Amino acid sequence: MADSPKVRSPVAAVDVEAQAIKRCSVLSQVDNLVTISGVDLSYTVPVSGPTTTPKKKPELQILSDVTATFKSGRMTAVMGASGAGKTSLLYAMAGELPPSRMSGKLLVNGEPCQPTRIKQISGFVFQDDVLLDTMTVQEALIMSATLRLKHVSRQEERNGMVRELLQILGLEHCKSTVIGSSQVKGISGGERKRCAIAMELITNPAVLFLDEPTSGLDTLTAYNVVATLRDLAHIHGRTIICTIHQPSSDIYHLFDDLLLLGSGRVLYNGAVEGAIDYFNKRGFPCPHYTNPADYFFMHVVGQPGLADQWAGSQECKLIRSEIDSTLPGGIPKNIVKQHASMWVQFRYLLKRQIRNAYRNHMILNVKLFQNILVGLLVGLIYYDTDSKSVPTQIQDRNGALYFVVVSQFMGASMGFVSVFSTEKAVFMREYGAGYYSIIPYFFSKILVEVLTLNVVCHIIQSNKIYCRCRFK
Numbered sequence: 001m002a003d004s005p006k007v008r009s010p011v012a013a014v015d016v017e018a019q020a021i022k023r024c025s026v027l028s029q030v031d032n033l034v035t036i037s038g039v040d041l042s043y044t045v046p047v048s049g050p051t052t053t054p055k056k057k058p059e060l061q062i063l064s065d066v067t068a069t070f071k072s073g074r075m076t077a078v079m080g081a082s083g084a085g086k087t088s089l090l091y092a093m094a095g096e097l098p099p100s101r102m103s104g105k106l107l108v109n110g111e112p113c114q115p116t117r118i119k120q121i122s123g124f125v126f127q128d129d130v131l132l133d134t135m136t137v138q139e140a141l142i143m144s145a146t147l148r149l150k151h152v153s154r155q156e157e158r159n160g161m162v163r164e165l166l167q168i169l170g171l172e173h174c175k176s177t178v179i180g181s182s183q184v185k186g187i188s189g190g191e192r193k194r195c196a197i198a199m200e201l202i203t204n205p206a207v208l209f210l211d212e213p214t215s216g217l218d219t220l221t222a223y224n225v226v227a228t229l230r231d232l233a234h235i236h237g238r239t240i241i242c243t244i245h246q247p248s249s250d251i252y253h254l255f256d257d258l259l260l261l262g263s264g265r266v267l268y269n270g271a272v273e274g275a276i277d278y279f280n281k282r283g284f285p286c287p288h289y290t291n292p293a294d295y296f297f298m299h300v301v302g303q304p305g306l307a308d309q310w311a312g313s314q315e316c317k318l319i320r321s322e323i324d325s326t327l328p329g330g331i332p333k334n335i336v337k338q339h340a341s342m343w344v345q346f347r348y349l350l351k352r353q354i355r356n357a358y359r360n361h362m363i364l365n366v367k368l369f370q371n372i373l374v375g376l377l378v379g380l381i382y383y384d385t386d387s388k389s390v391p392t393q394i395q396d397r398n399g400a401l402y403f404v405v406v407s408q409f410m411g412a413s414m415g416f417v418s419v420f421s422t423e424k425a426v427f428m429r430e431y432g433a434g435y436y437s438i439i440p441y442f443f444s445k446i447l448v449e450v451l452t453l454n455v456v457c458h459i460i461q462s463n464k465i466y467c468r469c470r471f472k
Contacts, residue, residue, distance in 0.1 A: 033072035033237045034109060034121060034206040034331070036093060037323045041066040041104035043085075043092055043264075061264060062088045065104070065311075068259050068269045069319055072206075075233040075240040075254070077247070077272070079293065080261035081301045086243045087127075087211055089261070093241070094209045095119045096432070109329030119434065121331055122207035123200030127215050129192045130429045133181035134359040135352075137171050137195050138162060140179065144199040146348050147340050147435045165201055169194040169228060178359075190221035197225070200433075201232075208232070210242040219248060226254050249291040260296060265307035267300065270315055282309060339434055346440035353448035 043063040063085045070076050078086045091097045093106060095115035105112050108121075131140060145158040152158050166172045171194055179195065180186015187195065193213060200208060213229070214222035226242075233240040233256070244251075258275050260268040268275050276286045279300055286295045300306065310316050340348075427441065 034239050035069065035071050035326070036118070036207060036239060036241075037067075037069040037107040037110075037326070038089075038093060039067050039105040039107065039320075039323060041089070041092060041102065041106070043088055043097060043102050045101065063092065063264045066261075066264070066266055067316070067320060067323075068266060069323060070239055070241050071257070072239045073233055073237045074256040075230050075242065076257040076259055077252070077255040078241065078243045078259045078261065079245070079296065081297060082245075083263075084261040084301070085264040086259075086261050088264075089259075090209055090211055090241065090243050093118065094122060094124050096124070107323065107326070108331050110323070110326030111328040111331075113331065117331065118207065121205060122209060123203060123205040124433065125193075125196050125200055125208070125210040125213060126429065127212040129196045130425045131179045131192070131196065132352075132356065132423070132426050133179050133184050133186065134356045136176050136178050137187060137191070138166065138175040139355075140195055141165060141198055141202055143348065143352065144202045144435070147345060148203050150340050161202060165198045168201075169198050170224075171195060171198065189216050190218070190225070193217060193221075193225060194228075197229075205238070207239040207241070210240070212245060213242055214244060214247065214251065223248075223251055223254075226251050230254050230256075246297060247293050249293070252291065252293045260301070262301050262303075262307060266310055266316075267306050268310060268315075269319060274315075278313075278315065282306070340436075342437060342440055345436040346444055349436060349440055349444035350447060353444050357448055 041063055042061070042065060044059040044061055047058040047060050066085075066089060078090060080086045088097070092102055092115065095118050097115070099115065102115075106115055106118070107113065108118065135143070141162040142158065145152065145161055149158060149161075152161070166175050171191060174187050174191055178184065178186045179192065186192075193216075197208075197210070197213070208229070210229070213225055217225065226247075229240050229242070232238045242255075253272065255272050257270065258268060258272045259266065260275070268278055270278070272292075275296070276292055279296070280286065284295075284300050284303075286292055430436065431438065431441070
């Protein structure tokens, strides 16, 4: 499916989306701006394998003394070669990494803040768009609004917010299309990425983290996605932070600021237009008509001594001075997320599980066919057990009953295990993002998948066995 019914030029796309964003009431409710700063952030991970010191395992330094600032109303590109630590930095600031492995300070409006606290004012779009394939685009946005907007009690208001976001991100034409997967045909990659972004924007976050938002997209679609994010930052004061790998020249110049990493250390942090001049002064002039992003990857990243030069540069000192002079403000209370109650979570998840089971026709048909077939085969084994020999009759009867009981128990147990393994990735993403708690998800799954589908199927199997056995 195409990303849009009409192909638009990049400039026209930006103008249309900017006008739509200006009219959007969903995104105009945040009046408090949020600036995030990291001071000497470091992150280590344990190294597996034999060690000479059993009491202290070796560790790998992923991030080392990263000091950077991300301002409200601006969009920052976090760039670096593979293994430079850009994704780890994004996860660290978003509260997705264990605090025990981190050191340094994370500041929100000049005030120290725990990374887990930032989750309450931010949204996170992962590189892999892990979404439930049986939901439509509109249903995915309604789910996010229902479970994460406790203060919006009216369903009509939530539906209005969903309609606005569908219009902003160009998803109106595919709102009733299932998301799909590699096995089920659904929306395109660009539409899938915009759907993931919309699910986070529905909560009106002050900060938006995105890990490789252009991954797997064609040039035009990638440009439109980044242009939309830029307008969100410029028009409504969002703090947008993206990791991105080798963007095109047009996409690169859409960003306001650049954070360039090399081997877990900062090589440059500042305005995009100032990066060329900075590296030119250090003997790395970028030729005319060359994509700066490509030049940085080919000639700058990996050069020894550049991280030390940045740490001693005037630009780095100005950033530290700016961070130190910021008056403490902390997280505004009026932009903190409010999640739905446990009862609302259970009620919605139960409805979703029923809809998911109904739309998985293949799985449902396979379960029914399997149990009917097994019932017929077992019935043939114990066919005509009404013999005149009482001991034989009792033995056959007990064998059939034993098989029915065991199959019921084992079938339900295996179904219980398979249910959770098939949606593990979806559960981990939604639970990590705060959509729901474990208890309502667990009981909704049990009620629909185990107590309904599996029990019904095994009752059918048992009836077939009893009918074929013809017990007297």
